[in-house]
Amino acid sequence: AEHFNTVVNCFGDYLPYIQTDITRREEAYENLSDEHKDLLPVEKSYPGKINLLKKAALANKAILDKIAGSIPKRRVSVRSSSATPGSTLEPPGNTNKMHNMDKIQGTLHLLARDWSSLYASERNQSYGMLLRELEKLKPVTTLNRNKQEVLIPGVGLGRLMVEGVFRGYQCQGNDFSWQVLLAGRYLLNGNLEPQQVPIFPWIDDPGNRVSNSDMMECVLIPDINIKAELKKLEPLSRAPPKMSVTAGEWVDIYNRPINKDRFEAVLTSFFLDTAPNPITYIQTIYKTLAPGGVWINFGPLKYHWQPSVATDPKDYDDPRYGESLELTLDEIIETAETVGFKVVRAPSLHSCTYASNPNSMNPTRYNAAFFTLRKPGGLISIDEASDIPLPNDDPTAQ
Numbered sequence: 001a002e003h004f005n006t007v008v009n010c011f012g013d014y015l016p017y018i019q020t021d022i023t024r025r026e027e028a029y030e031n032l033s034d035e036h037k038d039l040l041p042v043e044k045s046y047p048g049k050i051n052l053l054k055k056a057a058l059a060n061k062a063i064l065d066k067i068a069g070s071i072p073k074r075r076v077s078v079r080s081s082s083a084t085p086g087s088t089l090e091p092p093g094n095t096n097k098m099h100n101m102d103k104i105q106g107t108l109h110l111l112a113r114d115w116s117s118l119y120a121s122e123r124n125q126s127y128g129m130l131l132r133e134l135e136k137l138k139p140v141t142t143l144n145r146n147k148q149e150v151l152i153p154g155v156g157l158g159r160l161m162v163e164g165v166f167r168g169y170q171c172q173g174n175d176f177s178w179q180v181l182l183a184g185r186y187l188l189n190g191n192l193e194p195q196q197v198p199i200f201p202w203i204d205d206p207g208n209r210v211s212n213s214d215m216m217e218c219v220l221i222p223d224i225n226i227k228a229e230l231k232k233l234e235p236l237s238r239a240p241p242k243m244s245v246t247a248g249e250w251v252d253i254y255n256r257p258i259n260k261d262r263f264e265a266v267l268t269s270f271f272l273d274t275a276p277n278p279i280t281y282i283q284t285i286y287k288t289l290a291p292g293g294v295w296i297n298f299g300p301l302k303y304h305w306q307p308s309v310a311t312d313p314k315d316y317d318d319p320r321y322g323e324s325l326e327l328t329l330d331e332i333i334e335t336a337e338t339v340g341f342k343v344v345r346a347p348s349l350h351s352c353t354y355a356s357n358p359n360s361m362n363p364t365r366y367n368a369a370f371f372t373l374r375k376p377g378g379l380i381s382i383d384e385a386s387d388i389p390l391p392n393d394d395p396t397a398q
Contacts, residue, residue: 007178010100011068015061017101018204022057025206026050049212056200056216060108063197067186103179107157108201109355110180114159115187117195117223125352126298127160129370130267131167133296137344137372138264140168145237148264151288153250153281154271157184161243162226164267166233171243172263174250181247191227195220201357208361217357251280254288261290270299270354270368272332276323279335286339292378294344295336300366301329329369336373345372 029037029046040046113119138148145168152161155173157180164171175181202215209215233241246253253259266285275281285295303326327335329347337343349367356363 004178007100008068008071008182010104010179011064011182013101014064014104015057018057018060019054021204022050022053025053049216052212052216053203056203056218059198059200059218060203063111063199064104066190067183070186070190071182100179103177105204106355107179107183108199108204110157111183111187111199111221112201112219113355114157115222116219118219120223122353122356122358123159125350126269126354126368127163129350130160130269130296130298131163133345133372134164134169134265134267134294135167137294137296137374138169142237144168146170146239146241149262150265150267151254151263152267152269153254154268154274155184155245156180158188158243158245160267160269161245162188165241165243166229168233168237169265170239170241173243173245174253175245175247176249178247181245184245187222188226192222192225194223194225197221202360210359210361214357214359217359251284254284259288261288263288264290264293266293266295268295268297268299272297272299273302277325278327278332279325282332282336282339282341286336286341286375289375290378291375293375295341295373295375297372298350298370299368301326301332301369302366332369333371333373340375341373342376343371344374345370347371 026047029050037046113122134150138150140148146165148169150164150169150171152164152171152173153175155161155175156177158173161171161173175184198218198220200216201219202217206215230241266289268285272278272281289295303324333343333347347369348371350370351365352368353363353365356365
């Protein structure tokens, strides 16, 4: 409960925190000599930019307040922010609070990526490939619409889950980050109209910008009315569209007996490298899949728990830094085959970005691995069966 309270309260800490950084930029300008101030473009005055940043921060605060305010009060007691309006919060010295602010800013980035029309092409780089492969290997029919269960660990703000439901699958997501879970909950249950909410996701980083407009980009979310779109699907099947989200450590949750041999597919997008030990993820995915089920993956191997070079893992607060096992892509596939998987689609690399401002001079770009593995047994699709040679399928045979 204490951790949950801390997470909820950090939504309210966003404004004083970002104001601290804006004030730093403002003071840097004020400390310039008159000579240097006169050299800056008049028509794009620096004080004018600062004022725009302050307004953008207030817009971000508005959506974060709505997210925090949507949480049932019986679930949590939320303290009021100790900062008075217009005041600033000193950058916190403890790393936990810094980590929470990073997650709040990251949530704003993900809101743009998952729920705006501006970033549809970036979503298609990963979600599009996963969904097309899913539809090929586990096609939806009149009889099975809304009945094939699909698991999406690392579901984040839920866009991939929602797109799966739109296509006729019963989807369950899971995530460990309360910041994104609460933001996703607000979007999925808020009945928001398209482009109802303005956010300014990139004001936290002034570096590598070609122009002020890049940093001040206004993104309107969501791009669709989620509830209205789901309502349209109801006449297509007797089984209603269904999705759900679990919160917590996914390995612990999905190793429970109730989840054994349950899912027709597991979709992982930018998820595999969040494991301290990816072998546990591979084993858990295999255990949750029904016989004949498929694991479809898209993402890099950045390994979030890899400690810095020349840093003793014991210096970190979290023991997972000391457990980090950085497997190569080849080792991932070979380990999965040893666990029992069969390769349906061999890995291929695809250039992509992730929650990255396209106008940045230094966008984060990956060569992400796309592959599909299958748990033996069960039924397979006609498309998959066509790739399996028959006993006498030998063109040289007489």
